[in-house]
Amino acid sequence: MDKQKLEFLNAKSDEIRKILIEMIGRLGVGHVGGSLSAVDLLTVLYYDLAKVDPKNPKDPDRDRIVMSKGHAGPALYAALASKGYFPMEEIKTLNQAGTNLPSHCDMNKTVGVDMTAGSLGQGISAAVGMALAGKMDKKDYRVYAIIGDGESQEGQVWEAIMLAGNKRLNNLTIFLDNNKMQIDDYVDNINSVEPFDKKCEAFNMQAIRVNGHDKEALENAILQAHKTTDKCTCIVMDTIKGYGVPWAVSKGVGSHSFSISEKEWREFCNKEND
Amino acid sequence: MQDIKELREIYCDSLLQMAETNKNIVVIEADLTNCIKTGRFKAAYPDRFINVGIAEANMIGVCAGLATCGKVPFCSSFAPFATRRCYDQIFISVAYSKQNVKIVGTDPGITAELNGGTHMPFEDMGIMRNIPNMVCIEPTDASMLKSLMPQIAAYNGPVYLRIMRKKCEQIYGDGAEFDMFKAFTLRQGSDLTIFASGIMVSRALEAADKLKSEGIYAEVINVYTWKPIDEETIVKSVAKTGACVVAENHNVHNGLFGAVSEVLAQNCPVPAESVSVKDQFGEVGKIPYLEEKFALRSNDIYDAAIKVLKRKK
The missing domain is CATH 3.40.50.970 (Thiamin diphosphate (ThDP)-binding fold, Pyr/PP domains)
Structure with missing residues (x-):
């Protein structure tokens, strides 16, 4: 990745994080940690590799991006807002009555959201269905599914991975947002999902482990998935819950959902007043 | 045939x-x-x-x-x-x-x-x-x-x-047409209405025959679509007959009896009896055993009809 591109993507991920913190900050509380850990991937997808067009969000030939860890909806909304899928003003409505931006992703409410999610383990199955539809129709769109490490304790994730691996869905890339934490504790202290890459390989998939905040590594891994013709790829992204916002990271396991003060978000977003 | x-x-x-x-x-x-x-x-x-x-x-x-x-x-x-x-x-x-x-x-x-x-x-x-x-x-x-x-x-x-997967009793002729959002009135009657679905439809017709031999005229309506339910046909029928029996191969809770009762309670309350499984689990057996065990026979519909007619009076 050349320096110019990296600088551009870093500027975009900064912007998305600011939109995200403002969105949750204005509401006062929300799923901060697991949203922030997925921002760098969303930046690489929406600003670098995914074939999507905010002006044509229902294009049947578009790439699909499924946020299976539906509580990271705000990260997806921030990316979509920055891309211009809907007016930036809408971020002020997160979780307000009648909003198009509910806490968990809803494809019927938010322009640009490809699948409803929130009951964990389900989005990945739908992503497999989208990839199968692409094969049936001989289309060359790609499907990107983002799952959580905690989410992967759901059995359905493995039903979906088993099918994706066996059907050799090379048009599907699954990203594990491996931020190591879930609501109750560290994932390893509850029911470890590691070694996730080895598990995926055992399920007949290609697995690539990367630093999920290294955009160049992410890009390379995704390009490798694109080049792979006979396997579905899982990219295990080692991430930090709350990444990019020091006071979110410092909350540790508590970063999953917490309150943000007006002072905190305004300071982070460099927005003294509206 | x-x-x-x-x-x-x-x-x-x-x-x-x-x-x-x-x-x-x-x-x-x-x-x-x-x-x-x-x-x-x-x-x-x-x-x-x-x-x-x-x-x-x-x-x-x-x-x-x-x-x-x-x-x-x-x-x-x-x-x-x-x-x-x-x-x-x-x-x-x-x-x-x-x-x-x-x-x-x-x-x-x-x-x-x-x-x-x-x-x-x-x-x-x-x-x-x-x-x-x-x-x-x-x-x-x-x-x-x-x-x-x-x-x-x-x-x-x-x-x-x-x-059902296999052969079932044929009620309608080949080429019969149905609307997926309507109930089908199989037999006109004046004394009570029997609402039935699935395997209970043939049993309802049998029960209606027996009732007819005793001078009781049962309207038989096949409610194959439970949701959205055909309120109009249901209300029109019970407004005429004043009583009903609902027969289903399903638990009494939240099934066809529930769906019909919701319509009746709001539009046309009449005495209603249920022929259904009464909050029980299934078990192995052939149909003759199971229909007796769970009281899903035509005779059970007949008995429910007699019971509901008494309540009507």
């Missing part, structure tokens, strides 16, 4: 016929292809057939994903596994997401016979009826299934279809 086909044969015939003109029709199975007999579809359209293995939750999710891309997936399993086993997936990935997925649950109620309690659904229509916007249909025989399949495929939204 006409050659009666198994319902699964009709199901696959319809899918094949529709698939010719509608390239979006796809069939998804979870290892019961040989039970629902969709092998002919697989042979004709190998690229539009997916067997996900024994993974009903994933089957439903995959169907939802296919539907987001414009496909019209028909998936199936034994009714408990097509509904109860993957209820949240149906609720969120299909219904809440407004995806056009058709779910087929086979071997309803006592027709599960020797598969016994684990496979004997008395609750499937009830739980599916509780999902907003889910259309719930129990076709009565081969003619009706044949008539309804194209309507179900053309309807843009989730549908739960509860069918």
Whole structure:
């Protein structure tokens, strides 16, 4: 990745994080940690590799991006807002009555959201269905599914991975947002999902482990998935819950959902007043 | 006598016929292809057939994903596994997401016979009826299934279809036509109405014959679509007869009795009796044993009719 591109993507991920913190900050509380850990991937997808067009969000030939860890909806909304899928003003409505931006992703409410999610383990199955539809129709769109490490304790994730691996869905890339934490504790202290890459390989998939905040590594891994013709790829992204916002990271396991003060978000977003 | 086909044969015939003109029709199975007999579809359209293995939750999710891309997936399993086993997936990935997925649950109620309690659904229509916007249909025989399949495929939204797999008693003639959103009045009557669905329709007709021999005229209405229920036909009938019996191969809770009672209570309260499974689990047995055990015989409908007529007076 050349320096110019990296600088551009870093500027975009900064912007998305600011939109995200403002969105949750204005509401006062929300799923901060697991949203922030997925921002760098969303930046690489929406600003670098995914074939999507905010002006044509229902294009049947578009790439699909499924946020299976539906509580990271705000990260997806921030990316979509920055891309211009809907007016930036809408971020002020997160979780307000009648909003198009509910806490968990809803494809019927938010322009640009490809699948409803929130009951964990389900989005990945739908992503497999989208990839199968692409094969049936001989289309060359790609499907990107983002799952959580905690989410992967759901059995359905493995039903979906088993099918994706066996059907050799090379048009599907699954990203594990491996931020190591879930609501109750560290994932390893509850029911470890590691070694996730080895598990995926055992399920007949290609697995690539990367630093999920290294955009160049992410890009390379995704390009490798694109080049792979006979396997579905899982990219295990080692991430930090709350990444990019020091006071979110410092909350540790508590970063999953917490309150943000007006002072905190305004300071982070460099927005003294509206 | 006409050659009666198994319902699964009709199901696959319809899918094949529709698939010719509608390239979006796809069939998804979870290892019961040989039970629902969709092998002919697989042979004709190998690229539009997916067997996900024994993974009903994933089957439903995959169907939802296919539907987001414009496909019209028909998936199936034994009714408990097509509904109860993957209820949240149906609720969120299909219904809440407004995806056009058709779910087929086979071997309803006592027709599960020797598969016994684990496979004997008395609750499937009830739980599916509780999902907003889910259309719930129990076709009565081969003619009706044949008539309804194209309507179900053309309807843009989730549908739960509860069918027997094998031959069932033929109530209607070949070529009979039905509206998927209407009930069908099989017999006119003036003293009471018998609402029935599935295997209980033939039993209702038998009970009506016996009542008629005693000078009691029962109106028999086949309510094959439980949701959205045909309120107009129900209210019109009981306004005339003043009493009813509801007969279903399903638990009394949240089934057809519940659906009809909801309509009656709000529009036309009359005495009503239920012929149904009374909050029990299934067990192994052949139909003659099971229908006696759960009191689902024509005589049970007859007894309920006599009882409701006494309440009417």
